Amino acid sequence: MDSHHRIRLFAYAGLIIAALSWAGNALVGKYTAGSIPPMALSMGRWSLAFLVLLPIAGAQLWRHRSIVREHYWRLQILAVLSITCYNSFLYIAVQKSTAINITLITTAMPIAAIIFAFWVLGERPRIKQVSGVLLSLVGLMILISEAQWQRLAGLEFRQGDLVMTLATVCWALYSILLKKFSPPLPPATLLLTLIILGAPVIAPFYYWESLTSAYSPSLDDLWVFAYVAALPSIVAYLCWNNGVKVLGSTVPTLFSYLIPIFTILLAIPLLGEQLFIFHAVGGLLTFAGLYLSTRS
Structure with missing residues (x-):
């Protein structure tokens, strides 16, 4: 295997790790809904990530x-788009909508x-790419509806759905602009820079939230902030940014289809959820679509 193929395989593996990390992030966001306010979770996450990255990439940033x-x-x-909006919108959405929505x-x-x-970018989608997206979409619809299509017809849209739509648009646009701008910075330095520029924008919203919330951090919440700072923030972002750099702007977003699959798989041991046949069918179709979309 030549170095080019190794680099691409490493990028694919990184995107899988990112999806797995963000699946855990979704579970944590839902688990803490009602106990940790969204802006507090977002601000705490990036503040801790900053403290971890500063000794690693601070000198390079200078x-x-x-x-x-x-x-x-x-x-x-x-x-x-990434540090401020996507994560903050996600944490708001999980408090005001359903997991299915x-x-x-x-x-x-x-x-x-x-x-x-x-x-x-002026990139025209390939037939295989579009076909793979549609196949994965069918697989996810099976997962979401539990193979009962009337569940989709009976969905009620809630206040958090608009917020989640904004989050989705922000992340898709971030991925495209990251490829277009291609900032010439080392990976950890780029992430540290984004945190320094993005976290202060969260601060006024965090302050406003604190005026109407009685929340104060406790030692019991330490594992939550440690997780969201280490894996969804640092590891997943580094993996995602490398995936965009190596594979282009649209291929990495296809790996977002793995997040609900990993969420289900994590929920089985962590929340005692059961695995059904529609999970297997939906998951296989999603993986098949992902494979088709990423083939050269």
Whole structure:
């Protein structure tokens, strides 16, 4: 196997790790709904991630400060879309919507990415890519509806659904613009820069939330913040950004289809959920569509 194939396989593996990390993030967000306010979770997550990354990439960031100044507005846009908006909107949505609705809305991410890629980058989708997206979509519909299509017809849209739609659009646009802008920074340095630029935008909303919330962090919440800072924030972002760099802007968004599958698999041991035949059918179709979409 030549180095090119190894790099691509490493990127694919990273995207799978990112999807698995964000599946855990979705479970944590739902688990803490009602106990940890969304802005507190978002602000705590990125503050802790900043403290972890600073000794690792701080010196590199200082050496690349001229590049940051040169690309400041591009980096600021990326930071607001990813660090500020996507995660904050996600945590708000899980408190105001159902897991089914949120998963259903998330399935629009690869479609939004294909549209943005055509609009921003001029990339025309390949037939295999579109076919794979549609096949994966069918698989996810089976998962979401539990093979009972009347469940989809009977869905009621809630306040959090609009917020989740905004989150999905923000992440799809972030992935496209990350490829377009291609900031010439090392991976950890880029992530640290995005946190520095994006977290302060969360601060006023966190302060406003604190005025109406009686929440105060406790030691019992430490594992929550440690998890969301380490895996969904640092590991998953580094893996995702590398996937965009190596594989392009739209292929990584297809791996968002793995998030609900991993969420179900994690919920079996953690929440005592049961595995049914429709899970297997839906999961296999989703993986088949993903394989078709990513074939050269």
